[in-house]
Amino acid sequence: MSTGVNIVTEPTPTPTGETAGENPDKINWIAELRGLALMLLAVLGFHTFIAKPFYIPSPSMMPNLLEGDRLVVSKYPYGWSWVSASFHILPRGHTRIWSATPQYGDIVVPVPPHHDVDYIKRVVGLPGDRIAVVNGQIILNGKPVPQQVEPAIQIPIDANNTCNPYEYPGMAITKPSGKQVCEMPTYRETLPNGATYLIIDHKNQPLDDYAEITIPKGHVFLMGDNRDHSADSRAPAAPADAGEATGLGGPVPLENIGGRAEFITFSLDGTTSLNPISWWTSLRSGRSWTTLRPAIVHNRNESGEPNE
Numbered sequence: 001m002s003t004g005v006n007i008v009t010e011p012t013p014t015p016t017g018e019t020a021g022e023n024p025d026k027i028n029w030i031a032e033l034r035g036l037a038l039m040l041l042a043v044l045g046f047h048t049f050i051a052k053p054f055y056i057p058s059p060s061m062m063p064n065l066l067e068g069d070r071l072v073v074s075k076y077p078y079g080w081s082w083v084s085a086s087f088h089i090l091p092r093g094h095t096r097i098w099s100a101t102p103q104y105g106d107i108v109v110p111v112p113p114h115h116d117v118d119y120i121k122r123v124v125g126l127p128g129d130r131i132a133v134v135n136g137q138i139i140l141n142g143k144p145v146p147q148q149v150e151p152a153i154q155i156p157i158d159a160n161n162t163c164n165p166y167e168y169p170g171m172a173i174t175k176p177s178g179k180q181v182c183e184m185p186t187y188r189e190t191l192p193n194g195a196t197y198l199i200i201d202h203k204n205q206p207l208d209d210y211a212e213i214t215i216p217k218g219h220v221f222l223m224g225d226n227r228d229h230s231a232d233s234r235a236p237a238a239p240a241d242a243g244e245a246t247g248l249g250g251p252v253p254l255e256n257i258g259g260r261a262e263f264i265t266f267s268l269d270g271t272t273s274l275n276p277i278s279w280w281t282s283l284r285s286g287r288s289w290t291t292l293r294p295a296i297v298h299n300r301n302e303s304g305e306p307n308e
Helices: 029-049
Strands: 051-055 069-074 107-110 121-125 130-134 137-140 147-156 172-174 180-190 195-200 210-214 219-223 257-267
Touching: 029 051, 051 257, 107 219, 121 137, 147 195
Parallel strands: none
Antiparallel strands: 051 069, 069 257, 107 121, 107 257, 121 219, 130 137, 130 210, 147 180, 172 180, 180 195
């Protein structure tokens, strides 16, 4: 018997954004790759123009930077050049954009003339300065840069700072607490603008003497704070195929400086492993967020030394 009621079956709606026959789980690899490429470009752009993380692989800047320190280097203070690009993918050149000259005491990241590797050193001479080194002391424009004796610094011995007895003879000591430290002769150096910082100088060696030169326009003279263990502007530059450590070979052109060191983010003692616990236990205490800008002493006497 007919009831007179018509039953109408409505079609099942297609989910929003899909069309019949499409697999909703299908990955659009082109879109994914495009997104990854844009993200990579953004990271490279930030590292090239703004700031980039670095790590310290050597003791040449002790006591202010230790092997195992991680730090941030700003890329814009002195302008941009071929060396600004990540991985040094651009050919060497002399062009700089928005160029500026570093200040005395700045810690900068130079590249030596024959190697595409990053060094880290301190600016101790500016364009036009006359500079020499006599018995380990900088002579700047005919005047000795003041060096005041400081209490010997004690740097904890660990896997990244072994206090090798060949390089640092007699400096490894054990404190009454049982802690082992490397006790090193320390001086406070103060440059003409009042920038002051600690250096280590513990032996006589060839780089303690450097004949006077005039720093050319557009160049700076760089030295490591660990004066007896630094391949810097005092040391000759070896060719890329020499297979030996190389210095900076004299004053460094500003286009070869990739940025200014700003602060330490964290520091590792060399015991980090795949064990996640070591990610925490290998952290050195007291070094995170330490500024790398030199202190400035404004009140100095005629000899350039800080007033008491």
